[in-house]
Amino acid sequence: MATRKTELTRLAARLFAERGYHGTSIGDLAKALGVQKGSLYAHIESKQDLLYEAMSEGARAFHAALDAIPDDLPATQRIRLALQAHLRVVAEQLDVATVFIREWRYLEGDRAAEFLAERRRYEERFRALFREGRELGELRTDVDDQAATLLVLSAANWAYTWLPEGADTDELADRFYAILVDGIRGYSTPVQR
Amino acid sequence: MATRKTELTRLAARLFAERGYHGTSIGDLAKALGVQKGSLYAHIESKQDLLYEAMSEGARAFHAALDAIPDDLPATQRIRLALQAHLRVVAEQLDVATVFIREWRYLEGDRAAEFLAERRRYEERFRALFREGRELGELRTDVDDQAATLLVLSAANWAYTWLPEGADTDELADRFYAILVDGIRGYSTPVQR
DNA sequence: GTTCCTTCCGAACGATCGTTAGCGTATCCA
DNA sequence: TGGATACGCTAACGATCGTTCGGAAGGAAC
Numbered sequence: 001m002a003t004r005k006t007e008l009t010r011l012a013a014r015l016f017a018e019r020g021y022h023g024t025s026i027g028d029l030a031k032a033l034g035v036q037k038g039s040l041y042a043h044i045e046s047k048q049d050l051l052y053e054a055m056s057e058g059a060r061a062f063h064a065a066l067d068a069i070p071d072d073l074p075a076t077q078r079i080r081l082a083l084q085a086h087l088r089v090v091a092e093q094l095d096v097a098t099v100f101i102r103e104w105r106y107l108e109g110d111r112a113a114e115f116l117a118e119r120r121r122y123e124e125r126f127r128a129l130f131r132e133g134r135e136l137g138e139l140r141t142d143v144d145d146q147a148a149t150l151l152v153l154s155a156a157n158w159a160y161t162w163l164p165e166g167a168d169t170d171e172l173a174d175r176f177y178a179i180l181v182d183g184i185r186g187y188s189t190p191v192q193r
Numbered sequence: 194m195a196t197r198k199t200e201l202t203r204l205a206a207r208l209f210a211e212r213g214y215h216g217t218s219i220g221d222l223a224k225a226l227g228v229q230k231g232s233l234y235a236h237i238e239s240k241q242d243l244l245y246e247a248m249s250e251g252a253r254a255f256h257a258a259l260d261a262i263p264d265d266l267p268a269t270q271r272i273r274l275a276l277q278a279h280l281r282v283v284a285e286q287l288d289v290a291t292v293f294i295r296e297w298r299y300l301e302g303d304r305a306a307e308f309l310a311e312r313r314r315y316e317e318r319f320r321a322l323f324r325e326g327r328e329l330g331e332l333r334t335d336v337d338d339q340a341a342t343l344l345v346l347s348a349a350n351w352a353y354t355w356l357p358e359g360a361d362t363d364e365l366a367d368r369f370y371a372i373l374v375d376g377i378r379g380y381s382t383p384v385q386r
Numbered sequence: 387g388t389t390c391c392t393t394c395c396g397a398a399c400g401a402t403c404g405t406t407a408g409c410g411t412a413t414c415c416a
Numbered sequence: 417t418g419g420a421t422a423c424g425c426t427a428a429c430g431a432t433c434g435t436t437c438g439g440a441a442g443g444a445a446c
Contacts, residue, residue: 004393022215023299026434038436039394047434076378102295106216139378147368154351155344162343175340183376185269185332197423219404231406232424240404 005043008033010095012050013057017098021051021106051103052111058100059118061089066125075133079152080177082129086156087169094165101160126153152180198236201226203288205243206250210291214244214299244296245304251293252311254282259318268326272345273370275322279349280362287358294353319346345373 011032015024026047030037044050065085069078090097104115127149133139155176163169204225208217219240223230237243258278262271283290297308320342326332348369356362 020213020215020299022213025432027432035393036395037434038396038398041435042393106213144368144372147365148372150355151344151348151369151372154348157354158347158351161350172340175337176344179337179341179344179376180372181376181378183372183374185374218402220402228423229425230404231426231428234405235423 008040008043009050009053009057013054013095013099016051016054016103017095021103048108048111051099051107054096054099055104055107055111055115058093058096059115059122061093061096062086062100062122065089066122074138075129075136076138076181079129079133079180080174082126083152083156083177084170084173087159087163087173090156090159091163091165091167091169094160094163098160101157123149123153148180152176201233201236202243202246202250206247206288206292209244209247209296210288214296241301241304244292244300247289247292248297248300248304248308251286251289252308252315254286254289255279255293255315258282259315267331268322268329269331269374272322272326272373273367275319276345276349276370277363277366280352280356280366283349283352284356284358284360284362287353287356291353294350316342316346341373345369 008029012024012029015028015032018024019028026040027037029050030040033040065088066082069081069085073081104119105112107115127145130139130143130145130148134141134143134145159169201222205217205222208221208225211217212221219233220230222243223233226233258281259275262274262278266274297312298305300308320338323332323336323338323341327334327336327338352362
């Protein structure tokens with residue numbers, strides 16, 4: 001639809017990801033758009049709006065990626081696909097993903113709370129996969145849902161710091177998945193603590 | 194030694210971690226210290242100095258924690274201890290750790306390059322553990338050093354976002370380690386891709 | 387042909403930013 | 417007694433911040 005508004009939002013996401021929210025001024029955005037800074041207020045009401053919209057788009061992208069995973073697969077396969085999906089979003093939409101993961105904390109007022117709820121919901125979708133996997137007998141019965149979720153989401157979330165934009169992430173996700181599922185120790189080694 | 198200078202550095206690390214470097218003003222620091230903002234320049238030459246010092250202290254803490262690990266242990270044990278060490282630093286010195294992990298990118302000029310070298314060196318110490326573990330036969334021969342390092346460091350680095358200050362992290366590290374070493378799938382399950 | 391919507395301009399606003407300067411103390415060592 | 421050292425003050429600087437305002441060009445809608 002609106003061409004200039006979306007252009008501005010996209011640019012804002014990029015600069016926020018590059019220099020941080022507080023490190024990016026309205027003047028910076030205007031200059032990058034080739035426009036006087038006052039002109040931006042034809043499209044937005046405040047700088048916060050831009051942060052909020054970038055964050056929302058990130059949230060949408062991450063959830064949509066999970067939505068595309070079929071329900072009827074084994075939990076282990078869904079975990080693998082979820083990891084792929086998350087990393088794919090990070091690589092393909094690095095800017096909004098970065099804002100969603102790192103810059104969200106500069107949201108003010110209700111929007112900060114809204115974000116936190118959004119994120120909790122997202123993490124819960126991951127945790128559910130591990131719980132199901134355990135309950136359905138696909139995973140070890142003594143596996144720690146919480147720790148496993150934390151481990152996977154940490155790897156997935158930290159990726160924005162080093163993944164180059166547009167990288168092929170499916171193979172990387174599978175390598176993470178392989179370690180996660182089978183461990184790094186030889187099979188024959190007795191398990192000890 | 195100097196009481197006020199270190200107090201300022203510590204405070205700066207806390208506020209930088211809380212509100213971000215650009216989100217924290219010299220005035221904020223002065224107010225928190227109960228002092229006029231001009232007075233801070235008796236201790237520092239610029240705001241950048243504070244960021245640099247917080248980052249350096251973080252680097253020192255992380256490296257020192259690794260240094261304390263004995264050389265003569267099996268690689269797997271050293272990996273476990275390294276994970277414990279990193280998480281312990283995050284929990285015990287959450288402020289400087291956060292600056293080291295997240296706010297370093299606002300360093301300017303040579304200091305940014307210096308940080309990157311520092312961090313590469315730190316990551317290399319982790320990678321070496323996995324390489325040795327594989328070469329010494331403690332780990333599966335087909336394990337992917339790079340992916341394993343990335344996975345562990347991701348989990349370790351992301352922890353600053355959710356670890357409460359002063360949390361007991363040794364047990365958490367062991368839970369991560371258990372997953373990492375043995376995987377989450379049942380032992381008897383045939384390995385498939 | 388008037389009205390609306392989008393887009394932008396130039397100029398200005400009050401506030402806040404990081405930093406500097408000159409001047410006071412108090413403490414402690416020579 | 418003198419001089420350095422540490423720590424603080426007040427006041428101001430130039431710059432930049434996010435935001436507001438009135439006006440105006442251009443096209444689309446009715």
